[in-house]
Amino acid sequence: MNKLSPQQALEKYWGYRSFRPLQQQAVEAVLAGHDALVVMPTGGGKSLCYQLPAACGIGLVLVVSPLIALMDDQVAAANEIGLKAGALHSQAGEVERRRVFAELNRGALHLLYVSPERLVAGGLLDIIRPHLGLFAVDEAHCVSHWGHEFRPEYRQLGPLFAGFDGVPRVALTATATPQVQKDIIAQLGLRKPVELIGHPDRPNLIYRSFPRYDQGHQVLEAIRQHRGEGGIVYAQTRKEVDRLVKTLARAGVSCAPYHAGLSALQRAKAQDDFVHERLDVIVATIAFGMGIDRSNVRYVIHANTPRSIEHYQQESGRAGRDGEPADCILFFSVGDLVTHKMLSFREEGISPQRRRVIERQLSEIGRYAISPVCRHRLLSEHFGKPYPVETQPGARAIDCGACDVCLGETEALPTEEARLTAQKIISAVYRTEGRFGAVYVTKLLLGSSDERIMANSHDSLKVFGLLKGTPEKAVRAWIDQLIVQGHLAVTDGEYPLLRVTQSGLDVCKGTETVRLGHPVIRSAKKKSRKAAAELPTGPEETLFANLRRLRLLLARKLSLPPYMIFADSVLVSMSVLKPADAAALREIKGVGDNKRDRYGKAFLAVIAGADPESIADEFPS
Ligand code: ADP
Numbered sequence: 302m303n304k305l306s307p308q309q310a311l312e313k314y315w316g317y318r319s320f321r322p323l324q325q326q327a328v329e330a331v332l333a334g335h336d337a338l339v340v341m342p343t344g345g346g347k348s349l350c351y352q353l354p355a356a357c358g359i360g361l362v363l364v365v366s367p368l369i370a371l372m373d374d375q376v377a378a379a380n381e382i383g384l385k386a387g388a389l390h391s392q393a394g395e396v397e398r399r400r401v402f403a404e405l406n407r408g409a410l411h412l413l414y415v416s417p418e419r420l421v422a423g424g425l426l427d428i429i430r431p432h433l434g435l436f437a438v439d440e441a442h443c444v445s446h447w448g449h450e451f452r453p454e455y456r457q458l459g460p461l462f463a464g465f466d467g468v469p470r471v472a473l474t475a476t477a478t479p480q481v482q483k484d485i486i487a488q489l490g491l492r493k494p495v496e497l498i499g500h501p502d503r504p505n506l507i508y509r510s511f512p513r514y515d516q517g518h519q520v521l522e523a524i525r526q527h528r529g530e531g532g533i534v535y536a537q538t539r540k541e542v543d544r545l546v547k548t549l550a551r552a553g554v555s556c557a558p559y560h561a562g563l564s565a566l567q568r569a570k571a572q573d574d575f576v577h578e579r580l581d582v583i584v585a586t587i588a589f590g591m592g593i594d595r596s597n598v599r600y601v602i603h604a605n606t607p608r609s610i611e612h613y614q615q616e617s618g619r620a621g622r623d624g625e626p627a628d629c630i631l632f633f634s635v636g637d638l639v640t641h642k643m644l645s646f647r648e649e650g651i652s653p654q655r656r657r658v659i660e661r662q663l664s665e666i667g668r669y670a671i672s673p674v675c676r677h678r679l680l681s682e683h684f685g686k687p688y689p690v691e692t693q694p695g696a697r698a699i700d701c702g703a704c705d706v707c708l709g710e711t712e713a714l715p716t717e718e719a720r721l722t723a724q725k726i727i728s729a730v731y732r733t734e735g736r737f738g739a740v741y742v743t744k745l746l747l748g749s750s751d752e753r754i755m756a757n758s759h760d761s762l763k764v765f766g767l768l769k770g771t772p773e774k775a776v777r778a779w780i781d782q783l784i785v786q787g788h789l790a791v792t793d794g795e796y797p798l799l800r801v802t803q804s805g806l807d808v809c810k811g812t813e814t815v816r817l818g819h820p821v822i823r824s825a826k827k828k829s830r831k832a833a834a835e836l837p838t839g840p841e842e843t844l845f846a847n848l849r850r851l852r853l854l855l856a857r858k859l860s861l862p863p864y865m866i867f868a869d870s871v872l873v874s875m876s877v878l879k880p881a882d883a884a885a886l887r888e889i890k891g892v893g894d895n896k897r898d899r900y901g902k903a904f905l906a907v908i909a910g911a912d913p914e915s916i917a918d919e920f921p922s
C-alpha cells in the first residue's frame with residue numbers, strides 16, 4: 302500500500318479538504334502509535350478517525366462494533382469510497398467470509414468490522430495478527446456499567462488486546478460522562494491515551510419545543526414543511542404510533558409504523574425501506590433507531606415527550622448526520638411525564654434510588670421542554686459544557702439562530718406578567734380545593750359557562766374568568782409549565798387532579814420566581830438562518846430533483862442506500878455549481894477519486910440535461 306499523508310488521504314478517498322474538529326488529532330495520535338479516546342457527538346465524523354489511518358497505510362484496522370445491522374452498511378460505505386472493507390459476524394455468509402480472508406491474506410484489506418461476540422469467540426486475532434495496525438472500538442460506552450447500553454462482551458476486549466503491545470487502540474463514542482470516560486480507559490486498557498472530548502452541541506440541528514394540543518394535526522403540519530424528505534416521528538405507545546400512521550397516511554404521507562408489536566420481518570422491511578428511501582417517514586416507538594445510519598434524515602419529531610434528556614439527545618441526534626440543517630421538534634405535554642412515571646414505577650422490585658433517578662430525569666426533560674431559554678444552550682449545559690461553544694469572557698447575549706426561542710417562535714412572558722398570570726392560575730387551583738383537573742381549571746379561568754362549573758356554582762368564585770380572552774391553548778400550556786416548575790402538582794391515577802404545592806404558595810406570596818413562555822403566532826416567525834440556505838430554488842430546483850432521481854435509480858440498481866452514493870449536500874453543490882467535466886466535479890466537497898470514476902459520467906450527463914431514467918438504464922449494474 303502506498304503511504305499517503307492524512308491530508309492526501311482525506312482528499313483522495315473522501316473528497317474533503319478539511320478535517321472536522323478533533324479528527325486530525327485523533328488520526329495523528331494513532332499514526333504516532335498512541336492510544337486515543339474520542340468523544341464526539343453523532344454526525345461529528347467518528348468513523349473517519351479510524352478509517353483514515355487505514356487509508357494512510359497503518360495496516361489492518363479491526364473495528365469492533367456492536368450493531369450487526371449497521372456493519373454491512375459501514376462496509377458498503379467504505380467500499381464506495383475505495384477502501385477495502387469486510388465484516389465478520391454471525392449473519393455474514395460463507396461467500397463474504399471467503400472474500401474477506403482472501404483480501405486479508407493478500408494484505409489488501411483496510412478495514413475489518415467484527416461483532417464483540419465474534420472476537421470473544423476466539424481464533425480470529427491470531428489469524429490477523431501479522432496484518433494488524435489498529436484496534437478501533439466503536440460505541441465504546443457499551444463497556445461501562447454506568448453507560449446507557451452496557452454490553453458484557455465489551456468487558457472481555459481489554460484482556461484480548463493485552464497480547465498486542467505494539468498495536469494502538471482507539472475508543473470512540475458519542476456520549477460519555479466523565480465517569481464513563483474513565484471506565485472506558487480502564488476497561489479497554491488504554492495506555493496514556495490522547496483524550497479528545499468534543500463539544501456536545503450539534504450546530505446544524507434546529508431544536509424546537511412547543512406545547513401539544515392536537516398531536517395528529519401538529520405532527521402533520523411539521524411534516525408538510527419537509528415534503529419528500531426523510532424523517533422520523535417518535536411516539537410513546539404502539540397505539541399512538543398506529544393512530545399517527547393512520548392520520549399521516551390519510552394525508553398522503555409515505556410512512557410506516559415501527560414498534561415491538563410488529564413481527565421482526567415487518568420491522569426489518571420498514572427499516573430497509575426507510576434507509577433505501579422507498580419510504581419518507583417512520584413513525585416509531587423508542588424501539589426504533591439503534592440501527593439507523595441514514596445520514597440524510599431531515600427531521601425528527603417527538604409527538605410525545607421522551608423519558609430523559611439523554612434519550613432526547615440520542616433520538617433527535619438521528620437527524621442531520623450529514624451535517625446539513627435538520628429539524629428536531631418536540632411536542633410537549635405534562636401528561637407524557639405522568640405516563641412515563643406510571644409505566645416505570647410499575648416494574649417490579651424497582652428500588653427507591655432508581656425511582657429518584659427516574660423522577661429527576663423526567664423533571665429535567667420537562668424543564669427543557671417548557672423553558673423559554675435557548676435550547677442549544679440548555680442541552681449543552683445539561684451535558685456539562687458552556688454554550689455558546691466559544692464563550693467570550695463576559696459575553697452573555699446569545700442567538701443561536703437555530704431554536705424556537707432564538708428564532709422568536711417562543712417568547713418568555715415579561716417577569717411581572719408571568720408572576721401575575723401564575724398567581725391567577727394557582728389561585729384557581731387553590732379555590733377549587735384540588736378536586737379538579739387541568740381541563741376544568743382552564744374553563745374556570747376562561748370564564749366558560751360549562752355545565753359542571755355552573756352545577757358547582759363556581760361561576761361565583763373570584764377566579765372565574767380571570768384569564769378571559771386568553772387562548773385556551775396558552776392557559777393549558779401555562780398549567781403544564783407550572784407543574785414542571787413544581788408550583789402545581791398532579792395526583793397519580795386515571796384522572797389527574799391539580800393541587801397547589803408549597804412553592805406554588807410562595808409564588809402567590811411573591812417569594813418564589815416563576816417563568817412562563819408561549820408560542821408566537823406564525824406570521825411573526827423569523828426564518829432560520831440555517832434552514833434558509835438549505836435547498837436550491839428556481840431552475841436549480843429542477844436539476845436538484847433530477848439528480849436526486851438519478852441517485853435513487855442508481856441506488857435501486859446497485860442495492861445501496863442512496864445517501865451512500867452521494868450525500869444530499871453533494872447534490873446541492875452539483876445543482877448550484879453545474880460542473881461541466883470530471884475535474885470540476887471532483888472539486889465538490891464529498892466527491893473523492895473513486896466516486897468521480899464510478900458515478901461522474903452519469904451525474905455529469907444529467908447536469909448537462911440528460912434524462913435521469915435513461916442514464917440510469919445505461920448504468921452498468
Ligand atoms: P459519527 O459516526 O460521528 O456519527 P460519521 O462518521 O457517520 O459520524 O460522519 C457523519 C457525516 O459527516 C458523514 O456523512 C461523513 O461523511 C461526514 N464527514 C466526516 N468527516 C468530514 C469532514 N472532514 N468533512 C466533511 N464531512 C465529513
Ligand code: ZN
Pocket residue numbers: 674675676677678700701702703704705706707708
Ligand atoms: Zn437558541
